[in-house]
Amino acid sequence: MALDHAILVSLLERPGSGYELARRFERSIGYFWTATHQQIYRVLGRMVADGLLLVREVEQQGRPDKKEYSVTGPGRAALAAWLHKPIEPESLRHDLAVKIRGAAFDDPAALIDEVERHRQVHRDRLAHYLAGELRDFTGPDAPAPQDAGQQLQHVVLRGGIAYERMTIAWLDDVLATLHRLEAAGPGA
Amino acid sequence: MALDHAILVSLLERPGSGYELARRFERSIGYFWTATHQQIYRVLGRMVADGLLLVREVEQQGRPDKKEYSVTGPGRAALAAWLHKPIEPESLRHDLAVKIRGAAFDDPAALIDEVERHRQVHRDRLAHYLAGELRDFTGPDAPAPQDAGQQLQHVVLRGGIAYERMTIAWLDDVLATLHRLEAAGPGA
DNA sequence: CTTGTCTATGCAACGAGTTGCATAGAAGGA
DNA sequence: TCCTTCTATGCAACTCGTTGCATAGACAAG
Numbered sequence: 390m391a392l393d394h395a396i397l398v399s400l401l402e403r404p405g406s407g408y409e410l411a412r413r414f415e416r417s418i419g420y421f422w423t424a425t426h427q428q429i430y431r432v433l434g435r436m437v438a439d440g441l442l443l444v445r446e447v448e449q450q451g452r453p454d455k456k457e458y459s460v461t462g463p464g465r466a467a468l469a470a471w472l473h474k475p476i477e478p479e480s481l482r483h484d485l486a487v488k489i490r491g492a493a494f495d496d497p498a499a500l501i502d503e504v505e506r507h508r509q510v511h512r513d514r515l516a517h518y519l520a521g522e523l524r525d526f527t528g529p530d531a532p533a534p535q536d537a538g539q540q541l542q543h544v545v546l547r548g549g550i551a552y553e554r555m556t557i558a559w560l561d562d563v564l565a566t567l568h569r570l571e572a573a574g575p576g577a
Numbered sequence: 578m579a580l581d582h583a584i585l586v587s588l589l590e591r592p593g594s595g596y597e598l599a600r601r602f603e604r605s606i607g608y609f610w611t612a613t614h615q616q617i618y619r620v621l622g623r624m625v626a627d628g629l630l631l632v633r634e635v636e637q638q639g640r641p642d643k644k645e646y647s648v649t650g651p652g653r654a655a656l657a658a659w660l661h662k663p664i665e666p667e668s669l670r671h672d673l674a675v676k677i678r679g680a681a682f683d684d685p686a687a688l689i690d691e692v693e694r695h696r697q698v699h700r701d702r703l704a705h706y707l708a709g710e711l712r713d714f715t716g717p718d719a720p721a722p723q724d725a726g727q728q729l730q731h732v733v734l735r736g737g738i739a740y741e742r743m744t745i746a747w748l749d750d751v752l753a754t755l756h757r758l759e760a761a762g763p764g765a
Numbered sequence: 766c767t768t769g770t771c772t773a774t775g776c777a778a779c780g781a782g783t784t785g786c787a788t789a790g791a792a793g794g795a
Numbered sequence: 796t797c798c799t800t801c802t803a804t805g806c807a808a809c810t811c812g813t814t815g816c817a818t819a820g821a822c823a824a825g
Binding site for chain 1: 579582583585586589590607608609610611653656657659660661663664666667668669670671672673674675676677678679680681682683685687688691694695698699724725726728729730731732733735736737739740742743746747750751754757758
């Protein structure tokens with residue numbers, strides 16, 4: 390149930406509606422956890438029923454009304470309990486790696502376009518992360534004395550940046566390998 | 578259904594039983610995809626029903642009999658079709674990052690042990706991968722002229738190595754941040 | 766001869782995640 | 796007026812993944 394905890398963290402950082410949460414999961418939180426709005430609304434309903442969250446109807450002008458969620462005492466306690474409980478180191482789920490090994494039973498060169506497309510996506514993500522870092526942490530407009538929350542957000546963002554850089558370098562390695570195989574013998 | 582494809586790739590590399598597949602998913606395939614034996618047996622049954630795999634009963638001595646699975650023509654075709662179809666670049670699912678951001682609402686220093694434990698796991702994995710690389714690819718006992726399959730397996734392994742190195746470096750960064758917060762103000 | 770371990774296979778129940786579909790208010794442009 | 800886009804919420808069906816449980820053959824140790 391890590392989505393519950395991701396929602397608790399996000400709502401503690403700032404209360405918001407299901408819609409706003411969904412947008413955050415496309416942005417900063419989405420660096421390390423993803424969720425669709427359908428999933429978010431379902432979980433929000435359950436967490437309110439469990440007393441972990443509070444809902445407040447907010448009337449808006451120029452747009453539909455919304456429900457703003459915030460974390461209750463029990464919600465905060467549930468997060469603290471999870472924080473103190475060890476978790477299993479995550480295991481990778483990397484489809485592209487399956488494809489690369491599978492390419493041995495097909496034409497390796499046919500994968501080149503796909504790998505290049507993935508590399509471009511990771512380049513874009515890296516650029517997006519770096520822009521966010523400059524805006525929120527290292528740029529001239531960033532708040533100078535940063536509190537614990539900001540420092541922790543920054544170190545997580547640095548993790549995302551390191552991940553994208555590593556992935557791009559690895560995909561370059563993959564592409565070099567595929568080109569070498571293509572040159573050596575097509576369909577061997 | 579990427580588990581299907583991971584199974585197809587693994588069985589093309591070498592036919593085997595569900596039990597053997599489960600062991601492989603704890604080792605080489607498990608570098609980039611995980612699955613329990615329960616899941617594997619269920620999917621194997623479905624894939625046989627769909628004509629993607631063949632089963633052969635194999636009598637053994639000194640241990641229970643087993644069922645050996647191998648890939649059929651349609652199975653190979655299904656894999657090829659998947660290889661030629663673009664996939665979405667994977668999104669991260671990183672519980673520990675959620676915990677790190679959540680630590681802002683608890684005691685950041687309380688996370689230090691947990692992060693150090695994770696770092697040790699990643700150190701162990703790195704050592705395991707490096708030993709495998711030496712044994713299968715770069716050591717004196719490795720086969721010298723490597724075919725396409727071996728080169729592709731090697732580049733995937735290099736990806737696992739790069740991932741573990743990056744993760745260890747990032748966890749060092751996280752630990753430095755947590756220690757800094759601890760020194761600055763406990764419970765601030 | 767019982768207990769434990771390794772090999773080997775599987776079911777059942779549940780929870781997590783995805784996909785498709787549906788509704789509706791407000792604004793702006795064709 | 797209609798069409799599209801953005802905000803906002805949600806249900807239903809399905810698939811994928813996890814957890815708990817169960818069985819059983821072969822061997823080794825006590």
